[in-house]
Amino acid sequence: MNEFRVAPASGLARAREDEATRYSRREFIKRVIASGAVASAATYIYGGLQGCSRQGPVPGFVERLVSLNVNGETRRVDVLPNETLAMTLRYKLGLTGTKLGCDRAECGACTVLIDDVAYNSCSVLTHSVRTRKVTTIEGIRGPNGELHPVQQAFVEELAPQCGFCTPGQVMSAVALLKRNPKPTRDECRHALSGNLCRCGAYDNYLNGVMRAAAAGAAST
Amino acid sequence: MSRDMMPHFELYQPDTVENAIDLAKRIGEGAWIMAGGQDSLDWFKDRAKRPRAVIEITGIQGLSGIRETAEGLEIGALTTLTEIENSALVREKYSLLSTAAGRVASPQIRNIGTLGGNLCQDARCWYYRSGVNCYRAGGNSCYADTPQGLNREHCLFGASRCVAVSPSDMGTASVALDAQMVIRGPDGERVVPAEEFFIGPATDIRRMTVLKPAEILTAVRYPKTWAGAKFYFEKVADRNTWDFALVSVASALRLEGGTIREARVVCGGVECVPRRLKAVEQLLVGSPQSDEVGRLAGTTAVRGATTLNFNHFKVPLMENLVRRAIRDA
Numbered sequence: 001m002n003e004f005r006v007a008p009a010s011g012l013a014r015a016r017e018d019e020a021t022r023y024s025r026r027e028f029i030k031r032v033i034a035s036g037a038v039a040s041a042a043t044y045i046y047g048g049l050q051g052c053s054r055q056g057p058v059p060g061f062v063e064r065l066v067s068l069n070v071n072g073e074t075r076r077v078d079v080l081p082n083e084t085l086a087m088t089l090r091y092k093l094g095l096t097g098t099k100l101g102c103d104r105a106e107c108g109a110c111t112v113l114i115d116d117v118a119y120n121s122c123s124v125l126t127h128s129v130r131t132r133k134v135t136t137i138e139g140i141r142g143p144n145g146e147l148h149p150v151q152q153a154f155v156e157e158l159a160p161q162c163g164f165c166t167p168g169q170v171m172s173a174v175a176l177l178k179r180n181p182k183p184t185r186d187e188c189r190h191a192l193s194g195n196l197c198r199c200g201a202y203d204n205y206l207n208g209v210m211r212a213a214a215a216g217a218a219s220t
Numbered sequence: 221m222s223r224d225m226m227p228h229f230e231l232y233q234p235d236t237v238e239n240a241i242d243l244a245k246r247i248g249e250g251a252w253i254m255a256g257g258q259d260s261l262d263w264f265k266d267r268a269k270r271p272r273a274v275i276e277i278t279g280i281q282g283l284s285g286i287r288e289t290a291e292g293l294e295i296g297a298l299t300t301l302t303e304i305e306n307s308a309l310v311r312e313k314y315s316l317l318s319t320a321a322g323r324v325a326s327p328q329i330r331n332i333g334t335l336g337g338n339l340c341q342d343a344r345c346w347y348y349r350s351g352v353n354c355y356r357a358g359g360n361s362c363y364a365d366t367p368q369g370l371n372r373e374h375c376l377f378g379a380s381r382c383v384a385v386s387p388s389d390m391g392t393a394s395v396a397l398d399a400q401m402v403i404r405g406p407d408g409e410r411v412v413p414a415e416e417f418f419i420g421p422a423t424d425i426r427r428m429t430v431l432k433p434a435e436i437l438t439a440v441r442y443p444k445t446w447a448g449a450k451f452y453f454e455k456v457a458d459r460n461t462w463d464f465a466l467v468s469v470a471s472a473l474r475l476e477g478g479t480i481r482e483a484r485v486v487c488g489g490v491e492c493v494p495r496r497l498k499a500v501e502q503l504l505v506g507s508p509q510s511d512e513v514g515r516l517a518g519t520t521a522v523r524g525a526t527t528l529n530f531n532h533f534k535v536p537l538m539e540n541l542v543r544r545a546i547r548d549a
């Protein structure tokens with residue numbers, strides 16, 4: 001899903017294109033990681049806690065190579081201890097549908113679902129959620145690639161203007177409808193209140209969520 | 221604002237309180253305890269605090285959840301603000317807490333931000349947060365309390381070199397409910413009343429609470445004396461989402477036949493600690509719950525307020541909020 005293809009420059013031999021499309025970004029990253037990260041992980045484990053007497057791994061110290069459950073797939077990735085989920089998603093897994101607005105938990109552009117609950121991915125360490133289920137905007141489409149009912153309703157209501165806040169608005173709306181399939185307009189407003197829209201399209205988004213709820217979005 | 225990586229730190233995820241305390245003790249000064257990270261990560265991103273090791277405590281079992289006990293209510297420090305906001309038990313008997321929790325930050329922040337982190341969070345003075353070397357940061361000046369200083373958000377009471385205010389909405393509510401803070405550290409467990417838990421700059425300008433290094437807040441206990449009382453919580457902020465209280469008020473009243481028998485009134489955003497208004501409480505006991513008494517309470521509440529250049533508006537704001545907190549509880 002959303003595999004990153006190494007796009008060949010136009011006019012290059014088809015053979016190269018075939019080779020390129022066989023390499024997913026995931027695999028590409030895996031290869032890069034395999035070469036260097038293990039060694040550095042070892043320094044993390046054994047080099048930490050200088051001055052402390054205990055030998056060997058310290059209880060609770062994190063390993064850098066992790067398996068993340070993102071959009072229903074298991075993805076192996078090398079995660080730094082100081083890395084936010086937004087960084088991992090965008091720059092390591094190629095899931096750039098998640099936007100970074102403020103990087104300070106103040107806008108909601110980076111909203112993703114963790115175990116179906118809305119979080120600002122800019123303000124959570126990837127290591128904090130590595131055992132949990134992450135869903136991004138790329139992961140909500142239907143089995144045949146069709147738009148999620150919330151996305152469809154946003155299109156019909158002309159909800160986005162510039163569209164930068166839209167992935168976050170969609171994710172907050174999806175989270176709401178999962179726990180409350182028939183919200184009131186006020187409940188929608190409350191649920192989407194953590195998503196800033198610099199274009200001020202708030203009412204259009206609310207119309208969209210109400211439309212999606214009426215269409216039974218929660219069942220998907 | 222930068223959107224690059226935070227500076228490096230080691231990350232530990234201990235699974236018991238003992239391990240967390242042990243780690244914090246051994247790492248010493250460079251250790252930083254982190255729960256939901258909603259206060260912590262901003263410090264790291266802005267490079268205003270640079271811990272060597274972060275000890276993330278959210279994996280510790282048994283520190284989250286809301287329980288009714290013989291003495292009242294016990295809420296684990298790792299319980300999220302959303303859980304508190306939505307808990308049927310809290311809403312029924314301690315609605316002051318659920319209302320306050322629902323007014324913190326934004327839905328996404330409440331989904332991860334913890335009660336403990338909210339109570340232990342650091343000051344929000346933007347000079348301090350931007351990493352300048354002010355008194356609170358260990359330096360020797362205050363940038364907010366100067367003729368040009370932007371101090372609209374700053375304090376009316378208890379200034380002592382630093383003029384920052386208490387940012388914690390749960391702190392304001394917890395002091396009003398006579399909460400008891402359960403703390404575990406290298407020397408075992410101690411229980412501190414919420415009112416003594418928060419400390420002002422005159423006590424220690426570098427800290428907002430009595431917590432010592434390697435101490436962890438494990439739970440907060442709310443005595444049943446206030447269960448089902450009359451409550452009022454109101455917070456005035458520039459925006460209803462994200463912004464901190466300019467002034468907030470929390471009240472708890474017990475009435476008998478129209479007469480107030482017991483009262484707690486606390487304001488946030490006016491002092492470095494949640495400000496308990498004892499003079500107001502005394503005046504309320506034995507009085508009826510009326511607008512007139514509320515008005516008197518408001519006047520009493522602001523007595524002694526010392527304004528800075530840009531925060532005069534907080535005086536009538538506080539006065540009115542206290543009045544409503546009595547009249548409309």
Ligand SMILES: Cc1cc2nc3c(=O)[nH]c(=O)nc-3n(C[C@H](O)[C@H](O)[C@H](O)COP(=O)(O)OP(=O)(O)OC[C@H]3O[C@@H](n4cnc5c(N)ncnc54)[C@H](O)[C@@H]3O)c2cc1C
Pocket residue numbers: 104105106252253254255256257258259260261262297298301323324325326329332333334335336337338339340341342387388389390431435436437438462463464465
């Ligand atoms: C945009 C934004 C808006 C906000 N608005 C509000 C608001 O309106 N009202 C409000 O009250 N707050 C607000 N906050 C502040 C705060 O981040 C949240 O309230 C949140 O609850 C903090 O919890 P946390 O678990 O994420 O804290 P963390 O960042 O994990 O911890 C905060 C501090 O407490 C310490 N700590 C955490 N847990 C413990 C523990 N169990 N024992 C000992 N020390 C501990 C940490 O060492 C750290 O210093 C806002 C934050 C942001 C980013």
Ligand code: FES
Pocket residue numbers: 099100101102103104105106107108109110111120121122123
């Ligand atoms: S980018 Fe995460 S909240 Fe703005």
Ligand code: FES
Pocket residue numbers: 159160161162163164165166196197198199200201
């Ligand atoms: S549509 Fe432009 S930011 Fe919301």
